[in-house]
Structure formats: structure tokens, C-alpha cells
Amino acid sequence: MLIVPEYFYKETIDYVVSTLPIEACGLLAGLDMEVSRVYSVHNILNSPLRYSMDPFGQLNAMLAIEKLGLELLAIFHSHPQGPDHPSQTDIREFLYPGVLSVIVFPDGESWNMRVFQINAESYEEVKWKLV
Numbered sequence: 001m002l003i004v005p006e007y008f009y010k011e012t013i014d015y016v017v018s019t020l021p022i023e024a025c026g027l028l029a030g031l032d033m034e035v036s037r038v039y040s041v042h043n044i045l046n047s048p049l050r051y052s053m054d055p056f057g058q059l060n061a062m063l064a065i066e067k068l069g070l071e072l073l074a075i076f077h078s079h080p081q082g083p084d085h086p087s088q089t090d091i092r093e094f095l096y097p098g099v100l101s102v103i104v105f106p107d108g109e110s111w112n113m114r115v116f117q118i119n120a121e122s123y124e125e126v127k128w129k130l131v
């Protein structure tokens with residue numbers, strides 16, 4: 001189960017809202033499955049339907065995570081127009097086995113997220129908890 005403190009949940013949602021209508025993306029890091037850092041990374045595709053993390057921004061975030069002695073727990077991205085689960089492209093292009101995928105999506109007036117483990121051909125939902 002992924003543990004997401006409210007502060008970092010809000011930081012993630014705020015970032016997702018700030019990039020609208022473009023898909024947002026970034027990294028969630030922490031220890032023992034508890035998020036303690038959010039790294040936003042520029043979506044170089046500037047698309048409302050697809051994302052690709054800026055390689056330099058992603059590398060900087062990975063180096064910062066390593067320097068802090070944290071683990072990369074999840075890669076997040078938003079689906080401003082849904083769906084609330086990984087797309088075929090997300091499954092096909094996922095490069096990080098063992099790292100969770102967080103999808104942030106609009107839910108009524110607000111936003112929500114779901115967590116997945118993407119495998120070679122599909123995905124499984126993983127529980128998460130707001131603390």
C-alpha cells in the first residue's frame with residue numbers, strides 16, 4: 001500500500017491543476033512506501049493526452065532522490081480528460097518495473113488518484129492511503 005501524507009497529496013494535485021490543460025508528470029519519492037517528496041517534471045510533449053518527462057528534469061529529480069537516501073516510489077501523471085486508469089500507451093511505454101504508477105484524474109468538482117502496478121501487458125490496482 002502506498003501511503004500519501006495530505007501535504008504531498010495536495011502538492012501533487014496543485015501541480016496537476018497548474019499545468020492544465022496539459023498532462024502533468026513527475027516522481028514521488030520516500031521510504032517504506034510513504035511519500036515524502038514530490039518532484040514535478042516538465043511534460044516535453046505539451047499534450048493534453050500524452051506525456052513524456054523532460055529527461056534532464058527527470059535525471060535531476062533522480063539524483064536528488066538518491067542524495068537524500070530516498071527511493072523512487074512512483075511515477076505520477078495526470079489524465080485531465082480521463083480515464084482513471086492507465087491507457088494502452090501507458091502500459092506499452094512503461095519503463096520502470098517495480099515502480100508504481102499514479103494516475104491523477106478529475107473526479108466531479110475535485111481531483112482524485114489511483115495507484116497501479118503496470119506489467120508487461122496490463123496493470124493491477126494497488127491500494128493507497130491518505131494520512
Ligand SMILES: [Zn+2]
Pocket residue numbers: 077078079086087090
Ligand atoms: Zn496516461
